[in-house]
Amino acid sequence: MLRNRASDALFRAVRTGNAFEETVERLLQAIRLGVVAPGERLPAERELATRLGVSRVTLREAIRALQESGYVESRRGRYGGTFVNVEPPRASRKGPRRIAREMGVDLHDALTHRHVLETGAAELAASRELGEAERAHLVSRLSSAGTAELHTYRRQDSRLHLAIAELTGSASLTSAVADVRMRLNELLDAIPLLERNIVHSNEQHEEVVRAILDGDPAAARKAMAEHLEGTASLLRGFLS
Known part of the structure; x- marks a missing residue:
């Protein structure tokens, strides 16, 4: 299914x-x-x-x-x-720079890896002939991210990005997208959720999904690249 x-x-x-x-x-x-x-x-x-x-x-x-x-x-x-559990364990109070040091995260490497994987996933998803169930699933994930409350936003955002990867039909690619998001999510969880950034992020999500549903690979790739660069800029800012 x-x-x-x-x-x-x-x-x-x-x-x-x-x-x-x-x-x-x-x-x-x-x-x-x-x-x-x-x-x-x-x-x-x-x-x-x-x-x-x-x-x-x-x-x-x-x-x-x-x-x-x-x-x-x-x-x-x-x-x-x-x-x-409905209530997850309390998140770490450590700052993002300390978390990055302890994780040994190479931020440039993780961001580059994510860019290649997710822009490619968006492009490939837009190039496929999607069934009605696939289209409905994508729209549902977009809606969930767009209406998510602050404390659930990261999770719904991740589910949308995974849904896009799923549409490629490649389990290996979906797994790789999940892996790289795990590398970055602990860092993202350590920086504040900015209301304006969430609004902008949701607007970009809509552009990506629209391009996929319209079957426009180039537009899907471009929209995803712009979206990922926003996240990259936030992380570089908080870690600088």
Whole structure:
């Protein structure tokens, strides 16, 4: 199904060398990027272990770690399972420059990587013949980002960008977009949400989506490039 493409990309098989650590990473990506939203249930244990290519013991250990960290809770009974907490753990109070140092983030590298991936994704999405369900899904994600409250904006923004990547039909590209957004989102979370920037960002989102729906690859690429440069400018400003 269309809505599962992002989860398919994130819940892909992990490498065997660090199965526990990578399982935790994949689950956190799905939660932080809003692929599994607050209050929603993670896929069933048997299904999730199969998709990640790990044992159920490893999966349970990873879920237990997320429980202890405050990201998820387990419920028993007929409608039980593992659910994403509505109230996530408190965000770090560290400044963006300190976070960047501790993460070892090369900002130029991350921004360049994101630019190449996401402009290419927008261009490719606009070049495809989209079905009605795909078009409706994209419009829905645009609406959710445009009406999001401040405390949910980053998550809805991420879901829109992932939806664009999903429209390329490439799970590998969707996964790469998710990875680079994770590299930058902790930094973005450490800088203030500026009302004017959100208004401008939503206007740019509309331009990108309009170009994709109109089947105009060049316009989609250009609109996405301008949008990403706005985010890059904010990060460079706060980290300078």
